[in-house]
Amino acid sequence: MNYLLTLAYNGEAFHGWQRQENAVTVQQTVEEAVEKLFLEKSSVNGCSRTDTGVHANCFKCNFHTQKQIAEKNVVSGLNFFLPDTVSCLSCETVQENFHARFDCKSKEYIYRIYNAEVRNPFYEGRAFFYKYKLDEKMLNEEAKAFIGTHDFTAFRAAGATVKTTVRTIYNASVERYGDEVIFRVSGDGFLYNMVRIMAGTLIYISEGKIPKGTIPDIIESKDRLRAGMTIAPHGLYLNDVCFKDVN
Amino acid sequence: MNYLLTLAYNGEAFHGWQRQENAVTVQQTVEEAVEKLFLEKSSVNGCSRTDTGVHANCFKCNFHTQKQIAEKNVVSGLNFFLPDTVSCLSCETVQENFHARFDCKSKEYIYRIYNAEVRNPFYEGRAFFYKYKLDEKMLNEEAKAFIGTHDFTAFRAAGATVKTTVRTIYNASVERYGDEVIFRVSGDGFLYNMVRIMAGTLIYISEGKIPKGTIPDIIESKDRLRAGMTIAPHGLYLNDVCFKDVN
Numbered sequence: 001m002n003y004l005l006t007l008a009y010n011g012e013a014f015h016g017w018q019r020q021e022n023a024v025t026v027q028q029t030v031e032e033a034v035e036k037l038f039l040e041k042s043s044v045n046g047c048s049r050t051d052t053g054v055h056a057n058c059f060k061c062n063f064h065t066q067k068q069i070a071e072k073n074v075v076s077g078l079n080f081f082l083p084d085t086v087s088c089l090s091c092e093t094v095q096e097n098f099h100a101r102f103d104c105k106s107k108e109y110i111y112r113i114y115n116a117e118v119r120n121p122f123y124e125g126r127a128f129f130y131k132y133k134l135d136e137k138m139l140n141e142e143a144k145a146f147i148g149t150h151d152f153t154a155f156r157a158a159g160a161t162v163k164t165t166v167r168t169i170y171n172a173s174v175e176r177y178g179d180e181v182i183f184r185v186s187g188d189g190f191l192y193n194m195v196r197i198m199a200g201t202l203i204y205i206s207e208g209k210i211p212k213g214t215i216p217d218i219i220e221s222k223d224r225l226r227a228g229m230t231i232a233p234h235g236l237y238l239n240d241v242c243f244k245d246v247n
Numbered sequence: 248m249n250y251l252l253t254l255a256y257n258g259e260a261f262h263g264w265q266r267q268e269n270a271v272t273v274q275q276t277v278e279e280a281v282e283k284l285f286l287e288k289s290s291v292n293g294c295s296r297t298d299t300g301v302h303a304n305c306f307k308c309n310f311h312t313q314k315q316i317a318e319k320n321v322v323s324g325l326n327f328f329l330p331d332t333v334s335c336l337s338c339e340t341v342q343e344n345f346h347a348r349f350d351c352k353s354k355e356y357i358y359r360i361y362n363a364e365v366r367n368p369f370y371e372g373r374a375f376f377y378k379y380k381l382d383e384k385m386l387n388e389e390a391k392a393f394i395g396t397h398d399f400t401a402f403r404a405a406g407a408t409v410k411t412t413v414r415t416i417y418n419a420s421v422e423r424y425g426d427e428v429i430f431r432v433s434g435d436g437f438l439y440n441m442v443r444i445m446a447g448t449l450i451y452i453s454e455g456k457i458p459k460g461t462i463p464d465i466i467e468s469k470d471r472l473r474a475g476m477t478i479a480p481h482g483l484y485l486n487d488v489c490f491k492d493v494n
Contacts (some may be wrong), residue, residue, distance in 0.1 A: 010368040055369075075365060084371045118322060121257040122302075122373070124331045 002096050003074060004062045005030075005044075006089040011055040012125045012234065013085035018049045026050075026086060030061065033081035037074070038065045047100040047241045048107065051193075053233035055126070057110075058089070060241040062100045098243075106170060108186035108240035111199040111231070116179040127180065128235035130203065134181050138212070139174040139202050143183065145215035146172040146198060153222035155198055156191035157230065165191060165222075174202065186240070193230050201228035249343050250321060251309045252277075252291075253336040258302040259372045259481065260332035265296045273297075273333060277308065280328035284321070285312045294347040294488050295354065298440075300480035302373070304357075305336070307488045309347045345490075353417060355433040355487035358446040358478070363426040374427065375482035377450065381428050385459070386421040386449050390430065392462035393419040393445060400469035402445055403438035404477065412438060412469075421449065433487070440477050448475035 007030065015023035019031070030044050047060040069077065074091040082088065112127035114120060119129045149168040156165060169187040176182075183199050201218070204210040210218070210228060218226045254277065262270035266278070277291050294307040316324065321338040329335065359374035361367060366376045396415040403412060416434040423429075430446050448465070451457040457465070457475060465473045 008368055010371070057369075079365060084366075085368050087366050087368055089365050089367075118326060118336050119331075119334050120336075121255055121332050121334055122304075124257070126369070 001065045001068050002062055002094050002098055003065065003071075004060060004092050004094045004098065004100065005074075005078070006091075007056060007059045007061065007086060008089055009056050009059065009086035010125075011050065011053045011236075013083070015052045016050050016054065017046050017059070026056075026059075027061075029083065029086060030078075031063075033078050034063055034065075036081045037077040038067050038069065040066060045100045047104045048190075048238065050236075050238055051233050053125075054236045054238070055234075056238040058240050059238050060100050060104070060243070062094060062098060064096075100243075103243045103245075104189075104241060105244045106186055106188055106242045107190065107238065108171075108184065109190070109195045110237050110239045111183040111185075111195060112235045112237065113181040113183070113199075114179060115176075115181045120179075125234050128199075128232050130181075132206070134176075134206055136174050136176040136181050139181075139183075139206065142202060142205050142212060142215060143172040143174050143185075143198075145213075145219075146185065150219045151222060152191050152194055152219065154218050154224055154227045155194045155201070156224070157193040157197075158224050162191065167191065167194070172198075184239070196230045196233065196236060197224075197227050199228075199235070200231040203231060204228035248312045248315050249309055249341050249345055250312065250318075251307060251339050251341045251345065251347065252321075252325070253338075254303060254306040254308065254333060255336055256303050256306065256333035257372075258297065258300045258483075260330070262299045263297050263301065264293050264306070273303075273306075274308075276330065276333060277325075278310075280325050281310055281312075283328045284324040285314050285316065287313060292347045294351045295437075295485065297483075297485055298480050300372075301483045301485070302481075303485040305487050306485050307347050307351070307490070309341060309345060311343075347490075350490045350492075351436075351488060352491050353433055353435055353489045354437065354485065355431065356437070356442045357484050357486045358430040358432075358442060359482045359484065360428040360430070360446075361426060362423075362428045367426075372481050375446075375479050377428075379453070381423075381453055383421050383423040383428050386428075386430075386453065389449060389452050389459060389462060390419040390421050390432070390445075392460075392466075393432065397466045398469060399438055399441055399466065401465050401471055401474045402441045402448070403471070404440040404444075405471050409438065414438065414441070419445075431486070443477045443480065443483060444471075444474050446475075446482070447478035450478060451475035 019027045042063040044063045078088040114123040114127040266274045289310040291310045318338040325335040361370040361374040
């Protein structure tokens, strides 16, 4: 059997997705729950890696088992074994060769900014607190410059190595919901720290540290030093994942 | 000086409002921050007590000092000394004889229910998880029976003693926002555990354990055993507080 799970998790509780020594990760936590439910060891393939502190409203992963359990019982069984900080939202059976990372077609991230004069305890660890009033309409216009197929070398963590630094961004927007400002971006893939650097660049544009209208120049320059800071992980949520063809 | 503060706090971090030995409470935490800012000890009067685990979106308290500090600096100064789990949203100067508890005219509580098939990590400790679909329109009609001036003996924790058990409820409603169902109730005062027993009664009505239309009979009976369970504290939020005349 090949099961595809949709998870939600609070990144505050984990050292990111990927299994590692001496730190609690989501992958290890899910693999342990799968082993308890199926009574067999299985490695769980995540649709991407998330960093320490990064959240997921919708994270997809798959795993193979010998044993068959009805999908709804996989959901309730895993939720029984999983800690409160991660939950399995749904489960479906997929083709034998389906792989959550390799078959991923697009992902959407949101970056939540709590934009009020005073911090609020209910946003701690869940949104980036920024006290100076953000102009969401201006930032929405600026963010549109990310859309398209570009070499995003300027927006990836220095030192990271990948085969290609070209990614296609399908949509990028900034919207306000009361005291919350949300940067939303979807694309076929993201470089290491790319969304956090994009959001940090928008903050720098707000502060006048980067001039308006220069995102195309920064992309063109391929110079990480021209983009903004890598903003804190706790505002970032993997929000949606689409596959080529699941069933 | 007599300062009136508006606070928000995450009740998960505290053993309720009231100062006690060997447990971290909001009152003690705020008094410590006041002492660090004003360099003098002061007792902080809360508008009410909240239980362990109960949250506040809006909690009011006042304290007297010899020293005068500008109101906006009280806000930023206290937030500097307060932990992330509590924040001071605003500060105003009030008349010398103002007291946050005695001058309180009305309070509004909300009880948040996360009503989805599967639990969600972002609601853990912040809303009561209830997986069976609630009929918010039916519950809204039922909740209206709480409105008015009644002896709420049936809706207070057994064994609690107060001068009078008569309270006036100004409004009571149940509304759905996506997967969240909110019971909202305002009144001139509340008996011990009263809102949690009201919310628990609505859940029992949902489950058919208490028949529809019987809230007036339960109130009339003054029998705690006829009302529903005292539902978990972590869904409860003190949401608004009004005073007779502040300035």
